[in-house]
Amino acid sequence: MSFSSDVKLELIEQKNEPCCQKAEAYGLLLFSRSFSANSIEFLSEQESLVQKYNDYVVMATGKPAEIKKTPAGNHKLIVRNKEQRLKLLSYFGHDANEVSLRINLANLSDECCSRAFIRGAFLSCGTITDPEKEYHLEFTIPYKNLTKDFVRLCEELGFSPKTTIRQNNHIVYFKDSTNIEDLLTAMGATNASLSLMGIKMYKSVINNTNRRVNFDKANIKRSTDSAMIYIDAIRTIEKAKGLNSLPSDLKELAMLRLENPDMSQKELAASLSVPISLSAVNRRLKKLVEIADSIRTSSVKNR
Template identity: 35%
Template sequence: MSFSGRVREEICSSINDKDKKFACLYGMLLFCRDLTPERICFQTESTNSSENFGRLMKSIFKRELKCQEKMRKNGSIMYTYDINDVVFINNVFSAYHISTGTRTINTDIIATSSLGVFTAGVFLACGSVNDPSKEYHLEFACPEESIAGELMTLLRDIGVTAKIVLRRGQYIVYVKDSESIEDTLTFIGASQCTLEIMNVKIYKDMRNKVNRIANCDNANIDKVVNAAMKQIEDILLIDRTVGLDSLSAELREAAELRLENSGMSLQEIGDNLSVPISRSGVNHRFQKLKKIAEEIRSGGEK
């Protein structure tokens, strides 16, 4: 089952009293495909949304509705409730105070505690959310521009950052921020799916942290190796030209230890000298060796 499917399943399982059923069906009706005095058409590819719509219509209006199923070219099934009984539609419009003009959200007819359930109904009618392991994206494909704006305002009232874009004739209210998606899912009653997103975020953050540490370690290793190779190059030049015996005992010991141990860090070299010294002390000796090598390259020594 897709992540959107799990959200719908969790939502539907929580609609268990009269007020919630009334509010949820209102959201599903207000954002369905067609809503006119002559026709109500609710369409979905979700089995959960389809069954929930039929169940709520029967519970609230005592009307058993027939659902039509049609196989689409992509292999999915389109579930359709097509209502043309104008008397019944008038009863629905009257119960929800739906005008014959434009669709608008009338929060006065919804119990304050059921506003989230109304939004859950909107999600069941036209919402979807991507798998959080791939992308953070939640959207509502709204039938009209005005009601899309009202939905965006509703979401912003609960602190959710939402925007609108026109896509293939539909007004899409979308949310990209992961925290806003979590807030939306919690608001509509899908708290378990919210926890899934949080777990995915924790996993992604840990993976990114491990990668950063690994990249940092690799960079440090590269720096140590490159520095050691340059030190060895300087020491070999000195050995070929003036010989290591020309160096002071301290420099010669450091040079020989480096030639024998190319993978040692400066601290490790310092610890293995006959008289151990600090990392900065070892670095100081190699700087002297570097200066001698540079003088040889410039012709200062023969």
């Protein structure tokens, strides 16, 4: 089963405070396939969710709706009777003459109810991508003004949704993992939120490890590269004048460098007969490069 279905199963099982019951029902119905005087329908692959929807139809109208299985194996709920549809609409403060579908805030008496409403909306039109692949949670909403109202409600609860349009639908989505975690928690999907946190923690450990390894590799390469420059310089001097031509402090360092190409400059500094500081080693190595450079330049001039 997908991560999204797991989250929905967890949400379906949430117990509501009495004040939140209507709010959750409202979210579920308002964001369903259709919610108007002409048509009230709901489609889901989850039978328990369609059953929950039907429970709310009974709560509001006293009668159940019709449920059937589609050829694709989904469960479809239809409120066939017009009287019943009008009763459902009026239960939530809507009527048959509305030009555009908006959120009737009278159904959300408290902040807990707003969270239950978002839970209902997610059950109806939401999906979440497996966080192992990507952080993405979205609501697909067919109406523009309903989308605007929904975004405002999310913002009032402290979330930062983004919107886009896809195939004539308005998409309200979240990409920020912390936002998604908080939204899951607000809706009551605590397990999903915890598992997202776990995945995030795991990813960050892996990332840090990779960063560390790359950093070490780069450092090794850098020090090998610089060792090669000095060794090259020392060989040039050796070939042109012999190392005996160098002052004794430079000669000792040159020989040590040649014999120990893997040694770091710090180790070189400590291995000299009279140990010196790292910066002193660095100065002496640079001096060797200067001598080699002048040999190279004069050999070019003499050609």
